[in-house]
Amino acid sequence: MAQPRFRAEDASHLVIKPLDDLSLIYHRRSGTTHVVASPVPEMLGVMGGDPLGVEEILERLSQRFELGNETESLIPVVAARLEELAALGLVERL
Amino acid sequence: MNDREDHSQPDEAQAAESLAVPSRRQMLMMGAVATSAVVSIRPALAQSAASVMNCEIPVPDMGRAGQYIAADGRLVPPDTPGAFPAGRVFKGEDVKAAIKGRSLPGTSYEQSQAYMNYIRRLQAGNSGFTCYASLQMPR
């Protein structure tokens, strides 16, 4: 089976406000407020409007951030966050 | 395509800016697979009574387990005369039926009345409160 690809909600639909350790995201299309922890805002940031697989997203994250762990071991983390975001409509599974 | 919002579109560059990363090569906490990274704000109470057909109301809540329920619904020490032992969990729909006059399942009439009086006294912050309050919502 081909790797699933995801596209983030267009940035114009999101209002992001960092507060402390957590950030708020107001999602205009749904009218919902989400309180999010890293790496969610960073993932949405690097995804832009592109359809991406898990590994591509991780690659983009690693270009901008020090990730600490081997990227290989972070694949399930990013995949889990994508599923979570897809259920909320913040990313769309393509 | 479904997005026919009335609000004015924000400045796209500005929105992109807010998504941008503060500084390069910053350490990013990735968290663990099983740890959810999102809490969505829900209305202070569920909008529809139907939504709580599956919800439950513990009598009493776990923090006060072991106490008995007096006829008027107050929590009293175990073995208080006239009070009923508790430690039961009722489904929202059973409570809803009880609001309309039935007895809670597996209880005598007086026992059901006592438990219902306890439930009616629930305050915000007690477990079961949201369930009970939303049972009273209009459909």
Place this chain on the structure above:
Amino acid sequence: MSAMLLVRALRDPASVQGLGSGEWNALVSMARAEQLIGTLAHRLNGLSLPPAIDRIMADARDQAAFVRRQALWEADRARAALNGLDTPVILLKGTAYAAAGLKAGVGRSIGDLDILVPREALPSVETALMDAGWEWVKSDPYDDLYYRRWMHELPPMIHRERDRMIDVHHTILPLTARQTPDADAMIADRLELGGGLCVLSPEDMVLHCVAHLLADGDLAGCSRNLWDLHCLLEEFGGEGGFEARLESRAALHRLRPHLERGLRLANGLYGAGGALRLSDRLYVRRLLSRNHWGQETGKLTRLAFYIRSHWLRMPPLMLARHLWIKSGAGALTGQRRSQDGHVEIGAPKRASIR
């Protein structure tokens, strides 16, 4: 004072300009009770109104915008959930009017999401929705069996995160009803909105509205439904040959008498006027039964329409059985779940009510 005040304000917004404070108070309460406050607020937009009324109407427009956003998002979520099924998903009622940008959707209150799918797709739709977080609301086996056997929809489902209900229809009237609309034809003639969602054709949309108004419910929320019908007729009526197509379509769905009555009522109350038959007067009385405090009046008329609604849906013996079982659950005296007359409210806290 009756809800004629509300009907007149909707039909001819300029007529409100002479109202006194007592009439304004009555109008606001009636419009809220009939779930037409958002519609009224849009109708009155731009008129010179007392400042206190301006504020109330601005609130109602904001609330309508919120309800609309929520409804369209819910439709989008259903789209995402059913994306992979290769089955048409047709929006019905308020969400359809809003998504298609129709006048009937302007300011309208919208409750549950109603969708129509082919009957043979029901099992896969059910599964896909449950995979995407919807779950059953009812757990009473009689209710469940009743729905599956006799109703035109699956038992209602609710989304466990968003607390929003979805009604999945496979036709537009209960299978027990005396009319049998041709659901296959409705689905075949759907209009694509783009992005994977559809609405009914104009003729079928009008006929669904008529069926919903007259052949299905007990006329709860009928003022709003009749306003929908009026708006649809006004919007589509300009298209060449629409009336003729509507009539032949009504014949196909066996809804001609309903269409005729619907046209008379919509014209009589909201349109240019026209002759009402004697039997229409009972409907009008039902529609107008509100006093200036917003209270329901005309208890007997309401009861008559409640019994009628069941008569229309079911053969008599089945009706007797249904009412018997339901009366145990308090359905005759308590609140019935209106077809889409969901009271749109914010989120009350019991803690705040003392």
Place this chain on the structure above:
Amino acid sequence: MQGLSLQIGPASFRIASAWREPVEQLERLYAAYPKPESGIADFTVRLEPARPWRRWVRPSVAICGDYMLPDAAPLPLAQGLLAAEMGMNLQMALGWRRHALLHASCVERDGRALVMTGASGSGKSTLAAMLGERGWRLMGDEFALLDLATGDVFAFPRLISLKNGAIGVMEGEAKPVRFGPLMQATPKGDIRHLVPRPEAVARMSEGAMPALLLFPRFGHEAAVRSVGKSESFVRLTQASTNYVALGEAGFAALSRFVDEVPAQAIDYGSGEEAMALVEQLWSAAA
């Protein structure tokens, strides 16, 4: 139906009752409050017999109006005043859209507001009532109204609803003429209403800049803990009945509020202890 109209802060009500008693009580207790501008009310509250015969036989008051909870339990006529108050609160909780409505008490000094929120039994209402007798202007014991554009807080100074132990405390602070009837064994225990001081009513349309947010908790040893912005945010959304309905405007107002207003959780064991804590935190925030 008997009726009266009244204005509380920015909101106005038309109240109809099938009985005279609740109307007479409201007329006495709300005597100093203005009537709605041009006679038009934002909301209608109706006190109706729960069943037709309940007008006369063991009269039972159903709380109805523009916004309703159909399953809400009716009250005996002796608690008709409470029914009216509940009816007005219900209209605000379900229908108000002009401000972010926070389930919080609020007092003002020097143009700046102290907002207190917490679960029932936290004592926020009693604390506001006490402060309102001790040099602060009471803005409300139940709802604080957050302006969506300016971030100011506005008052909703309805009658103060004193419960159980708070009744005795406040009977020692205010004159008897300011009290309503004692209603015993209501669904919320004993309740007695207190008319706010004349200044609170006279200045009820004046807003104030929020300067401090407290989460009080009664029944514990005195303690102070600072509350983070995101925790405040989540707690305030859960204390707001209209946050979600307000959409982006609500988001902007509430996220700005938690960003700008310092927040602290306080535990206290007595009213006097709480008064001292509040004064101390207030001077630190000033």
